[in-house]
Amino acid sequence: MAFMTIKDPAVAKAALRLLVRNRRKSLALEHPEADWMIVEVARAPLSARFPDPNGKVAALYAGVGAEIDPRRHLAEWLVEQGWTLALPRVETENGQMVFRQWELGDVLTRDGAGMSAPGPSRPAVEPDLVVTPLLAFDRKGRRLGQGGGHYDRALEALRARREVFVLGLGYVGQETHGLPVEPHDQRLDAILTESEYIAVQED
Numbered sequence: 001m002a003f004m005t006i007k008d009p010a011v012a013k014a015a016l017r018l019l020v021r022n023r024r025k026s027l028a029l030e031h032p033e034a035d036w037m038i039v040e041v042a043r044a045p046l047s048a049r050f051p052d053p054n055g056k057v058a059a060l061y062a063g064v065g066a067e068i069d070p071r072r073h074l075a076e077w078l079v080e081q082g083w084t085l086a087l088p089r090v091e092t093e094n095g096q097m098v099f100r101q102w103e104l105g106d107v108l109t110r111d112g113a114g115m116s117a118p119g120p121s122r123p124a125v126e127p128d129l130v131v132t133p134l135l136a137f138d139r140k141g142r143r144l145g146q147g148g149g150h151y152d153r154a155l156e157a158l159r160a161r162r163e164v165f166v167l168g169l170g171y172v173g174q175e176t177h178g179l180p181v182e183p184h185d186q187r188l189d190a191i192l193t194e195s196e197y198i199a200v201q202e203d
């Protein structure tokens with residue numbers, strides 16, 4: 001999927017979101033089995049990248065709408081491998097995204113952005129692996145999100161403190177050439193889809 005060139009990247013992103021949201025809805029209908037297909041695709045590359053995940057933290061997300069939801073089969077596989085899990089929470093008082101520990105079966109609450117998240121009393125953690133939702137991506141690691149900037153700010157702060165591997169999760173049909181970029185955008189290290197694991201190409 002290619003996109004026209006618009007000089008202002010913020011304007012270009014807003015226009016592109018309208019197109020790719022509908023595209024993602026169609027892809028979700030075409031691939032209802034994507035939740036478990038991503039596990040088969042992820043096994044080898046994630047095991048190679050993290051040969052001993054015991055004690056490491058993987059931050060997933062609570063999928064909504066047409067997003068692939070990693071809390072299902074991917075979360076179960078990660079726990080089997082020894083990972084501790086977390087989910088993001090946008091704090092009500094300051095709007096910052098914090099990763100809080102989460103276990104399979106935990107009851108979630110609404111966070112400051114209205115999303116399902118662990119309660120504020122759950123321990124805050126710093127993940128080694130962050131799995132992010134996306135509306136579109138390219139093979140250079142550019143990611144188009146919903147526009148709130150929560151992930152970009154959280155990842156920038158996290159990367160300033162420690163090494164973290166950021167994995168975008170979506171359908172292969174969400175690949176989009178010519179994604180608009182802004183200075184604050186945080187790039188992905190890889191993309192996981194229902195049919196392919198894409199290692200990001202360096203510029």
